[in-house]
Amino acid sequence: MNPAAVRCISECFVKPYLVSEESKQPYYLTTWDLAMLSVQYIQKGLLFAKPPHKDCEDQNLMKNLLDNLNKSLSLALVHFYPLAGRLVTRKEDNPPAYYVYVDCNNSPGAKLIHAAIDMTISDIVSPTYVPEIVQSFFDHDRAINHDGHNSPLLSVQVTELVDGVFVGLSMNHAIGDGTSFWHFFNTLSEIFQGKGDHLKISRPPVLKRWFPEGHGPLLSLPFTHQDEFITRFEAPQLLERMFHISAESVAKLKARANSEYNTTKISSFQSLSAFMWRAITKARCFPKDQVTSCRLATGNRSRLEPPLSPDYFGNSIQTVRAVTTAGELLEQNLGWAAWQLHQAVVNHTDKSVREFVDNWVRTHFIYQLAQFFDPQSVMMGSSPRFNKYGNEFGLGKALTLRSGYAHKFDGKVSSYPGREGGGSIDLEVCLPPHSMHALESNEEFMAAVSSPSIEA
Known part of the structure; x- marks a missing residue:
């Protein structure tokens, strides 16, 4: 049709x-x-x-x-x-x-x-x-x-x-x-x-x-x-593809990252984010000295002292990031990359949140998508923790989740819970055609993912 x-x-x-x-x-x-x-x-x-x-x-x-x-x-x-x-x-x-x-x-x-x-x-x-x-x-x-x-x-x-x-x-x-x-x-x-x-x-x-x-x-x-303070962001030509990571694959990535860095502190999502950062950076074929970063959308509610209610309505979010060069990221192992993200998350404390807010009060910056996100980096957005498949409107459980035009750019990865639950994750990946095709040619990456199931 x-x-x-x-x-x-x-x-x-x-x-x-x-x-x-x-x-x-x-x-x-x-x-x-x-x-x-x-x-x-x-x-x-x-x-x-x-x-x-x-x-x-x-x-x-x-x-x-x-x-x-x-x-x-x-x-x-x-x-x-x-x-x-x-x-x-x-x-x-x-x-x-x-x-x-x-x-x-x-x-x-x-x-x-x-x-x-x-x-x-x-x-x-x-x-x-x-x-x-x-x-x-x-x-x-x-x-x-x-x-x-x-x-x-x-x-x-x-x-x-x-x-x-x-x-x-x-x-x-x-x-x-x-x-x-x-x-x-x-x-x-x-x-x-x-x-x-x-x-x-x-x-x-x-x-x-x-x-x-x-x-x-x-x-x-x-x-x-x-x-x-207002600008309009127009995304470049992108391919958008959904990938599924089973709970078993997520567990393997976490175990691998912790083992490689000789720790037990790296989370499942930090391991998955590091995996995506390395895979996308490899697909982009950057020179070794190219600076690249991975940003994680991170909530502030639980980090403030005293904490905000989980039901606080409004924005209470920032991004944290790890920065390195493409050469170092790919020469080091998954555990090393995941630890950089782990440290970025750990360092996001009440003190850093308040410093961010104090800086805003001084400068009054307004986010501009074209400046905030660059094609050398990866941005991990949304969250697999949100209750998405619990929403029903007399039609049973949803088959799948999709998003609109908003916030799509080179290197944007949105994370959703897998339909079957249990710790599985669906990833919405946005890349230019040449980078997407290179990602799809990465045997290690494709071995870890599959297409999301949409069976009713």
């Missing part, structure tokens, strides 16, 4: 079922939130199989799904009310000040989209590389977080396939990180499975903002116009 265009059937805005007193107040952005204004929305979604109904029942299936999702979204937004708002900029002349925050009232709400495409599940998951059409399963294509002044901070797009349904969420990254994104996704699913008739949820978000001592709740930016 030839790829077809996604057709928008309907769209509407959804407001919180109840308006709380808290939601009538401005929702202020923290140092971590404001730093995200020039990067892209978070776009992640799940692919489900339709039940084996007759064609005449598909219409009722989608109507029930959308009606229940609408109700569930309205209830979820009571708890996550900032997602129903819009960004606002306020400027003052004397003294000069530039503020960006969330207005939770003057907004039509979050967006719910019903779309369709004449493609099958097989058209999406069978090709070696993720089809570009998948990017159309998400709202906010190529949007950056600053666009939340005029665009919804949250959109839910339900795309109907011939034999499946894709539920894709796009969330403004200045409002929350991956932990917050999946917290909301999990809550939406929880309410949906409870038939959307209650306001009690198992994990209420903690909306109290965290600011460094002596600062906040309203932080002024040293700008007079958005053009001073």
Whole structure:
């Protein structure tokens, strides 16, 4: 079947079922939130199989799904009310000040989209590389977080396939990180499975903002116009492929890394990240003196003293990295590379987090994707620890997970839990064609991975 265009059937805005007193107040952005204004929305979604109904029942299936999702979204937004708002900029002349925050009232709400495409599940998951059409399963294509002044901070797009349904969420990254994104996704699913008739949820978000001592709740930016800190990142030509690492393969990598460095402290994910760093660096055929790094997206909630709640809603994330040359990385063994990452993680303490925040207060830097990520490095994003396959919407367990256009660049690797669980991991790898083909020619790498299983 030839790829077809996604057709928008309907769209509407959804407001919180109840308006709380808290939601009538401005929702202020923290140092971590404001730093995200020039990067892209978070776009992640799940692919489900339709039940084996007759064609005449598909219409009722989608109507029930959308009606229940609408109700569930309205209830979820009571708890996550900032997602129903819009960004606002306020400027003052004397003294000069530039503020960006969330207005939770003057907004039509979050967006719910019903779309369709004449493609099958097989058209999406069978090709070696993720089809570009998948990017159309998400709202906010190529949007950056600053666009939340005029665009919804949250959109839910339900795309109907011939034999499946894709539920894709796009969330403004200045409002929350991956932990917050999946917290909301999990809550939406929880309410949906409870038939959307209650306001009690198992994990209420903690909306109290965290600011460094002596600062906040309203932080002024040293700008007079958005053009001073906003850029648009356009990714180079990339191939995107899903690889599966079984729990057994992950365990072998961990055992190998610890054995080679004569330690027991290297984690499974550090071992896997080092494995990917070395494999991708080898595929890139760099000269020996080329500097390369591996970044890990790392949460701050548990590292602060006192720690933030795991349910803190917002951004509380940074990256840590290990740096070396391509020659040293490939001449040393896996254990050596994994230990460099281990040390980077260990050194990410309350002290280093607060130093980062203090530096932001002095400089007010805004992340720019084109500058922050370079084609000599590897970035390990997302997390296999998030509950992704626990999200159900009356269609059983999802078959697989996919993401949108956002945050795709040379060397980006996103980690998801394997569908079978048990410590297995799926990796979404983005590389230019020549590097991807070289990676696929690496016998050691291909022996450790397989294609993800999508059996219903």
